[in-house]
Amino acid sequence: MDRVETRELAYFVAVAEELHFGRAAGRLGMAQPPLSRAIRQLERRLGVELLIRNSRGVRLTEAGEVLLHEGRKALDAVEAAVRRAQRAGEPERKLVVVMKPNGDAGLLGGILQAYQGDPEALPVEVEICRIGEQAGLLREGRADVALLHDPYDDLSGFDTEELLTQRSVAVLPRTHGLARRRSLHMADLAGETMPRWPGLPGDGPEVRDTAQMMQLIALGRMVAVMPEAVRRNLREELVAIPVLDGQITTVVLAWPERSRSRAVAAFVRAAVGLVQAEEGTTIAFPAAVGHENLVPASDFEVAPHPL
Amino acid sequence: MDRVETRELAYFVAVAEELHFGRAAGRLGMAQPPLSRAIRQLERRLGVELLIRNSRGVRLTEAGEVLLHEGRKALDAVEAAVRRAQRAGEPERKLVVVMKPNGDAGLLGGILQAYQGDPEALPVEVEICRIGEQAGLLREGRADVALLHDPYDDLSGFDTEELLTQRSVAVLPRTHGLARRRSLHMADLAGETMPRWPGLPGDGPEVRDTAQMMQLIALGRMVAVMPEAVRRNLREELVAIPVLDGQITTVVLAWPERSRSRAVAAFVRAAVGLVQAEEGTTIAFPAAVGHENLVPASDFEVAPHPL
DNA sequence: CGGCGGCGATACCCTTGCGGTATGGATCGG
DNA sequence: CCGATCCATACCGCAAGGGTATCGCCGCCG
Numbered sequence A, B: 001m002d003r004v005e006t007r008e009l010a011y012f013v014a015v016a017e018e019l020h021f022g023r024a025a026g027r028l029g030m031a032q033p034p035l036s037r038a039i040r041q042l043e044r045r046l047g048v049e050l051l052i053r054n055s056r057g058v059r060l061t062e063a064g065e066v067l068l069h070e071g072r073k074a075l076d077a078v079e080a081a082v083r084r085a086q087r088a089g090e091p092e093r094k095l096v097v098v099m100k101p102n103g104d105a106g107l108l109g110g111i112l113q114a115y116q117g118d119p120e121a122l123p124v125e126v127e128i129c130r131i132g133e134q135a136g137l138l139r140e141g142r143a144d145v146a147l148l149h150d151p152y153d154d155l156s157g158f159d160t161e162e163l164l165t166q167r168s169v170a171v172l173p174r175t176h177g178l179a180r181r182r183s184l185h186m187a188d189l190a191g192e193t194m195p196r197w198p199g200l201p202g203d204g205p206e207v208r209d210t211a212q213m214m215q216l217i218a219l220g221r222m223v224a225v226m227p228e229a230v231r232r233n234l235r236e237e238l239v240a241i242p243v244l245d246g247q248i249t250t251v252v253l254a255w256p257e258r259s260r261s262r263a264v265a266a267f268v269r270a271a272v273g274l275v276q277a278e279e280g281t282t283i284a285f286p287a288a289v290g291h292e293n294l295v296p297a298s299d300f301e302v303a304p305h306p307l
Numbered sequence C: 001c002g003g004c005g006g007c008g009a010t011a012c013c014c015t016t017g018c019g020g021t022a023t024g025g026a027t028c029g030g
Numbered sequence D: 001c002c003g004a005t006c007c008a009t010a011c012c013g014c015a016a017g018g019g020t021a022t023c024g025c026c027g028c029c030g
Helices: A006-018 A023-030 A032-046 A062-089 A110-115 A134-141 A210-218 A227-235 A262-277 A297-302 B008-020 B021-028 B032-046 B062-089 B107-115 B135-141 B209-218 B228-234 B262-277 B298-304
Strands: A052-053 A058-060 A095-099 A124-128 A143-150 A160-168 A169-172 A223-227 A236-241 A251-256 B051-053 B059-060 B097-098 B124-128 B147-150 B158-166 B168-173 B224-227 B238-243 B249-256
Touching: A006 A023, A006 A032, A006 A062, A006 B062, A023 A032, A032 B062, A058 A062, A062 B008, A062 B032, A062 B062, A095 A134, A095 A262, A110 A124, A110 A143, A110 A262, A143 A223, A143 A262, A160 A262, A169 A210, A169 A227, A210 A223, A210 A227, A210 A236, A210 B021, A223 A227, A251 A262, A251 B158, B008 B021, B008 B032, B008 B062, B021 B032, B059 B062, B097 B135, B097 B262, B107 B124, B107 B262, B135 B147, B135 B249, B147 B158, B147 B262, B158 B262, B168 B209, B168 B228, B209 B224, B209 B228, B209 B238, B224 B228, B228 B238, B249 B262
Parallel strands: A095 A124, A095 A143, B097 B124, B097 B147
Antiparallel strands: A052 A058, A143 A251, A160 A251, A169 A223, A169 A236, B051 B059, B147 B249, B158 B249, B168 B224, B168 B238
16 A cells, blocks of 8 residues: 555544534635545545544544544654754754743753763753643654653653652742641642643643742632742742642653754753762752742651652 | 655655665656655755765765654654554454564463453454564554563653563573573673674674574574573573573563553553562463473572662 | 766656536535 | 535646656766
8 A cells, every 4th residue: 555645644634623624624725625535535545434424514433533643643753854854954053952931940050061061062042932832842843852741741752861850839828828837738738729731631720821820829819739849939929838748740851762863862961960960959949049938848858758 | 834745755765775866766666857856856845955966876964864764753653643543443453462472471361361351352463573573563553562672672652561570591502511500690601602683783693583593502503691581482402591690671561652542551451450460470480380491480589689 | 088887967748636616415404 | 495504526727746868977997
């Protein structure tokens, strides 16, 4: 059997997402009949029924579900291949590091310093993206490495190296009834309104970024349980209380699997070397914190580290 | 910028592999001029030089290297998407498990038994492939799950679950000077001829499969250090001696990342459940071994398990 | 030094097949 | 029963992919 073109895959994905030939054709910037024909042709060539058309709508068969899912991955891979090749051909090469705001837990400065000492190092561009975009940017080949968070980000398709584990703190308004506690358990927060992050399920109000969330917490509209690195940018009127049984978050360095880029390899070396040198320190804080709302890390010691 | 078609990617990969337009065109079943043109066109569209043509051969630019590498992955992904969709559309669905001969270390029987009890289970087809083919079959979508060996197989692009760790044994002819030792270190085998497996570097004679290797060992042409599961099919004239500092091999169950197949999920459940139930037993041997060339597992206890 | 051979690029032509428009046919709602 | 909606079919034109012939360049060898 001969090749399936990306065009055909993209057509199918569009139809499978819209479940409507007309709308899909519109999205693809073409007329409906050629789209119908292309999909039929694809089905004939694969020898599989992908869609069930009952003259008043479209449904996916099981094979169609699979092709939608796998086809998206394949299209991602093609796009990433092109973009990485283009980036590799640019006259001044650079390494793009992507993370969400504060997503490095204070590690990036040290990593960059170590990296620049490597003979294979390239100039670095740090891209601060919006929450939920990190993994996608890396998948599409727009970035070379990313600082991601396990278990919140989807790490599949990447090679990774764990850099740092973080425990959780509850971010509360200073006026909250629990604000003077030295530590909490998740059960203490039962019934509180929690933020809902884009892409994740939940019933709280959706928040786009940490600043927005902080604002809402300060207004008493919600509380949040976050990796302890949030303490680096707490507002005056908020406090962070350790949550002893909260989610453990791992900051991981991720890059495209089976990458052969020497610049990426050097970056990974730098990052791993750095965290190994700092082994034992769970999280780095600026030396001069000065803020009373920063809970001393020793408070975590009341509970054994669950890892 | 508009889409890159798989056709164009395949053309480029062929040329990049052959480093010769004529041969690549032959391989693709087409004439050389359209191929030249297609590649030029691809370069123009990407805005990147991929090949350096000096009228007496072709070389890859750095961008070309990247596109060769990433393009192969992308083509794999497209092919896998198609094949998985086709498999999902077959009237009698089945689950294809792939492994190399003896690659399950005796686990598969139990896994299959546990799996068949699951309500989501499908009929299973066990595919025994040649050495080095396992990961590829899974990548191409010809199999649903594979039993692979870390660190020998390339696990990137798969989700995995570790099932079993195996220590190493040296397979020696009964007449070998070391054949009566109770245990060895790698240093004891310095200077011995070792097999070279397909795809891996090395300087020994290449072997295709274990049976061939066993034959060569019996003839005194080589010795081999293998995961201890080889003891399950040793010939009469061979012995297996624990190698205390040999490579630790992990049998992992692998499946396409981000898979949504319920049948695969059920298989993973069955396998993980099984190994958890047997937790503590490092490797399962048939109850009635009876072969004196099977070294008792207790011999391994002289060295602490390095994991 | 000149001819030859190998290799990629160019020129030109033909055919395929993709995409567009017009229309048909089925089904559901009122 | 009519109209609206939506996918399929019919048909057409043109862009683009593929083939053949040939050129230009370069290294090799007589």
